[in-house]
Every structure is written in C-alpha cells, then in structure tokens.
Amino acid sequence: MMICCRKTAVQIFRRNICYVAARNFGLVGSDRFLEPVFPSINLSISRKMSSKIRGTKRLEGTDENVWNVYTKMAADFKAVNVGQGFPDFSPPDYVKEALANATAGDRHILNQYTRGHGHPRLVNAISKLFSPLMGRDIDPLNEVIVTTGAYGALFCSFQAFIEDGDEVIIIEPFYDCYKPMTLMAGGVPKYVSLRPKATDGQSSSADWVFDEKELRSAFNSKTKAIVVNNPHNPLGKLYTREELQMIADLCIEHDVLCISDEVYEWLQYDAKHVRIGSLPGMWDRTLTIGSAGKTFSVTGWKIGWAMGAPELIKHLVTVWQNSVFHCNTPAAEAVAIGIEKEMSRFDSPDCYFTSLPRELREKRDQVAKLLSEVGMKPILPNGGYFMLADISGIEADLSGEEGETRDGKFVKWMIRNKKLATIPVSAFYSASHKKMGENYIRFCFCKSDETLNSMADILKQW
Ligand code: PMP
Ligand code: GLN
Numbered sequence: 001m002m003i004c005c006r007k008t009a010v011q012i013f014r015r016n017i018c019y020v021a022a023r024n025f026g027l028v029g030s031d032r033f034l035e036p037v038f039p040s041i042n043l044s045i046s047r048k049m050s051s052k053i054r055g056t057k058r059l060e061g062t063d064e065n066v067w068n069v070y071t072k073m074a075a076d077f078k079a080v081n082v083g084q085g086f087p088d089f090s091p092p093d094y095v096k097e098a099l100a101n102a103t104a105g106d107r108h109i110l111n112q113y114t115r116g117h118g119h120p121r122l123v124n125a126i127s128k129l130f131s132p133l134m135g136r137d138i139d140p141l142n143e144v145i146v147t148t149g150a151y152g153a154l155f156c157s158f159q160a161f162i163e164d165g166d167e168v169i170i171i172e173p174f175y176d177c178y179k180p181m182t183l184m185a186g187g188v189p190k191y192v193s194l195r196p197k198a199t200d201g202q203s204s205s206a207d208w209v210f211d212e213k214e215l216r217s218a219f220n221s222k223t224k225a226i227v228v229n230n231p232h233n234p235l236g237k238l239y240t241r242e243e244l245q246m247i248a249d250l251c252i253e254h255d256v257l258c259i260s261d262e263v264y265e266w267l268q269y270d271a272k273h274v275r276i277g278s279l280p281g282m283w284d285r286t287l288t289i290g291s292a293g294k295t296f297s298v299t300g301w302k303i304g305w306a307m308g309a310p311e312l313i314k315h316l317v318t319v320w321q322n323s324v325f326h327c328n329t330p331a332a333e334a335v336a337i338g339i340e341k342e343m344s345r346f347d348s349p350d351c352y353f354t355s356l357p358r359e360l361r362e363k364r365d366q367v368a369k370l371l372s373e374v375g376m377k378p379i380l381p382n383g384g385y386f387m388l389a390d391i392s393g394i395e396a397d398l399s400g401e402e403g404e405t406r407d408g409k410f411v412k413w414m415i416r417n418k419k420l421a422t423i424p425v426s427a428f429y430s431a432s433h434k435k436m437g438e439n440y441i442r443f444c445f446c447k448s449d450e451t452l453n454s455m456a457d458i459l460k461q462w
Pocket of ligand 2: 067084
C-alpha cells in the first residue's frame with residue numbers, strides 16, 4: 001500500500017513538474033502532454049488512499065490556488081497571458097551571464113552547497129544594499145536569511161511566529177498566499193479592507209485607503225502579526241509614510257510583529273516607497289521580505305530573502321534548516337553579482353532599479369490608455385506591475401461560466417472567447433468579502449511590447 005501511494009505521489013509530482021515546464025516552454029497545447037494530468041490525479045488518489053492516510057487538518061481550506069487555475073486555462077486556450085505576474089522579456093544580459101559563469105567557471109565549488117541560510121556573497125551584498133536604505137548597519141550573518149523566493153521567506157515567517165489561535169491582520173485585497181500560510185500555521189486571519197475613495201476622473205491606487213478606526217479595532221491581545229504588502233499586489237498601492245506610521249504605532253502599542261512583503265520595492269512610479277522596518281522602533285519587530293525574481297526579472301530563479309533583527313531571523317533560520325535548508329548556489333552567486341553591479345551605479349539612470357521602473361511606467365500608461373478606450377476603467381498603480389480595471393460597464397454573456405463572482409466568470413469567458421487571460425480580483429479577498437472584488441480584473445503590464453500589442457489588438461476588436 002505504502003509503496004503504491006508513494007509511486008502515485010511521485011507520478012503526480014512528475015506530471016505537475018511536466019505541466020509547469022510545458023507551460024513555460026510552449027508545450028501546453030499538446031494533449032498528450034497535459035490532458036491526462038489534471039483529471040486523473042484525484043481519482044487515483046481516492047481509489048488508493050485508506051481512511052487513515054489523508055491530508056492533515058492544517059491543509060483544510062488551503063487547496064484552491066488561483067495561479068494554477070488561471071495559468072492552466074490561459075495555456076489551454078493559448079490566450080495572450082497578461083494574468084500571472086512575470087516578465088516575459090529578458091533579464092539583464094550580465095545577470096544571465098553571471099549565472100552561466102557560476103556553473104561553468106573554474107570555481108566548481110559554486111555548484112555545491114553553500115552556507116545554508118545564505119550564500120556569503122549574497123548576504124553581504126544584501127546587507128550593503130539595504131543598510132543605508134534601512135538607516136542602520138545590517139549584520140549580514142545574523143540579520144539576513146536567503147530563501148527559495150519570497151514565498152520561502154514568507155512561509156518561514158508564518159511558521160516561526162504564528163501559533164494556534166494567533167490572529168494575523170491581513171489588509172485586503174491581499175496577495176493570496178498570506179491566508180493559507182496563516183491557516184497552515186494555525187493562525188486566524190483578520191481582514192481589514194482598503195476601499196476606494198470617490199474620485200472625479202482617473203482613479204489611482206492611492207485612492208484606496210483603510211479606515212483608521214477599522215484598523216485600530218482589528219488589533220487586540222490575540223493579534224500576533226500584521227502583513228503589509230508595499231508596493232501592493234494587486235492594487236499597486238504605495239503606502240504613505242503616514243499610513244505606515246499608523247500601522248507602526250499600533251504594532252508597537254500592541255506588541256505585534258510586522259511581516260512586510262516588499263518584493264516590488266524598486267517599482268515605484270508617482271510616489272516614494274517607504275520601508276516600514278526603517279521607521280523608529282520597527283526594526284526589532286519587522287521582517288522585511290524581498291525577491292530577486294522581481295528585482296532582476298528572474299522569477300524562475302526563486303531567490304528571496306528576509307531581513308530583520310537577529311532575534312527574529314534566528315527563528316526563520318530554524319524553520320529553514322529543518323525544511324528546505326538551502327537554495328541553489330549558482331543563482332545566489334549571480335544575484336549577489338547583480339546587486340553589487342547595481343550598487344556600483346546606484347545613482348545612474350542605467351541602474352536596473354531605475355531603468356526597469358522607467359520602462360514599466362511607459363507600459364503602465366500605455367495599458368491604462370488602452371483600457372480606458374475600451375471602457376474598462378483602470379486604477380492607475382503607483383507601484384508594482386499590476387493594474388486593476390473596473391469591468392462593471394462591460395457586457396458579456398456569462399451564463400455558461402462557472403463561478404461565484406462576476407469577475408471569475410468574466411475572466412473565464414474572456415480566456416475562452418477573446419483569448420486574453422487576466423486574474424479575477426475576488427481571488428485576493430477573503431471568502432465573505434469576495435463580492436468587493438467582483439467588479440475588477442487584474443492586468444500584468446510587465447510584459448514585452450509584443451504581448452502588449454497582442455493584448456491591444458484583442459481589446460480593440462472587442
Ligand atoms: N509576494 C508578492 C506580493 C508577490 O506578488 C509574489 C509573487 N512574485 C511573491 C511574494 C513571491 O515571490 P517569489 O517569486 O520571490 O517567491
Ligand atoms: N506573484 C505572481 C502574481 O501575482 C504569481 C506567482 C505565482 O504564480 N504563484 O501574479
């Protein structure tokens with residue numbers, strides 16, 4: 001029985017790996033490759049599993065995943081994919097070369113394990129880059145951990161600090177993984193909403209604000225942590241210093257940890273990114289999380305990190321060393337080289353941290369104009385690489401589409417009928433608030449001109 005189950009698990013794992021690889025290498029249209037994968041999994045599991053062998057309680061309510069659903073659908077229908085957030089253009093050449101050299105050069109040791117919770121060259125580079133930005137000397141060995149993407153750092157943060165019954169404040173709409181990560185750690189999510197202020201003319205992510213009273217009343221003696229995502233996914237909001245100070249004051253007053261997800265930190269347009277961990281009294285209670293994937297347009301490398309006081313980071317290290325232990329050395333080396341290079345030209349317009357947002361700003365404006373022309377009202381983001389569009393005025397016959405909310409049905413309809421894939425915004429809301437997102441869909445504008453032009457063609461012929 002055990003052997004049989006293990007075999008099934010290995011097969012499922014292999015098939016899913018095949019799917020992801022297939023998606024990115026353009027093979028997903030092939031029936032032979034994919035069709036048998038998804039339908040067969042549950043059947044074979046339910047036939048072979050005994051009643052004792054089942055998923056843990058920890059997993060309950062965490063099985064749905066928006067990326068799997070809509071990315072697969074986009075691939076199946078060969079849709080222009082402006083849904084999932086990854087750049088479909090090349091990262092800087094020198095970063096790619098640094099990765100190639102790390103494996104092919106004379107330093108064979110770069111193909112082997114490195115320091116478990118952070119390749120020395122990378123933690124040093126992270127500390128040098130962020131020390132001035134955080135207004136303190138960051139100890140590379142005790143105040144930084146390198147993980148498998150920002151996901152790894154987030155997962156370690158929740159596992160390290162959230163206990164059964166602890167409340168975690170999540171500001172919605174929210175990046176979807178915060179909820180399952182809270183639940184898997186035994187925590188209880190408490191939602192505080194960002195709501196749009198009434199505006200005349202073009203609305204922007206800055207118009208979406210939380211109510212101070214609502215935020216304050218979410219804090220109580222059971223509150224262990226608050227998750228702040230700045231710049232924000234999906235809205236593109238950059239929190240103002242005043243908003244962050246309000247959150248910081250409440251964290252200090254109630255002795256609460258702040259998990260600050262700043263993966264889009266360099267992508268700021270008409271506003272300035274403020275790091276909550278740099279506000280007075282916050283370093284000791286903030287985990288600041290970053291991603292090389294977003295920083296260097298290499299989402300597939302999966303290198304991320306967390307920074308914070310040694311008393312915080314040491315617990316993330318414990319989770320990490322007892323789970324994944326290590327991320328891949330060549331990519332860590334290449335990211336270190338990337339950070340070193342960008343630091344050496346930090347004030348130059350060529351610095352990737354400046355040139356990428358400069359290019360994305362143009363793409364943002366191009367997409368906003370296009371959406372306005374077809375009657376989808378864009379919410380202009382101040383940061384990140386996503387834009388929400390209000391689709392309440394767009395007619396579509398959604399009667400044949402499955403789903404609880406209009407946005408989900410609309411995206412499925414659009415993928416099927418218009419061959420254009422986006423992400424429904426209700427996916428970024430808690431179960432009881434999904435209606436708040438149903439008038440919006442999320443576009444990713446971090447795409448090549450070719451992809452954006454294909455999207456423009458579809459929208460113009462709508
Ligand atoms: N946080 C946010 C807000 C994200 O959008 C993403 C997706 N890139 C992540 C975390 C995960 O980042 P990574 O790919 O580095 O794991
Ligand atoms: N962060 C990416 C987004 O928001 C998706 C990452 C994923 O596929 N899990 O689109």
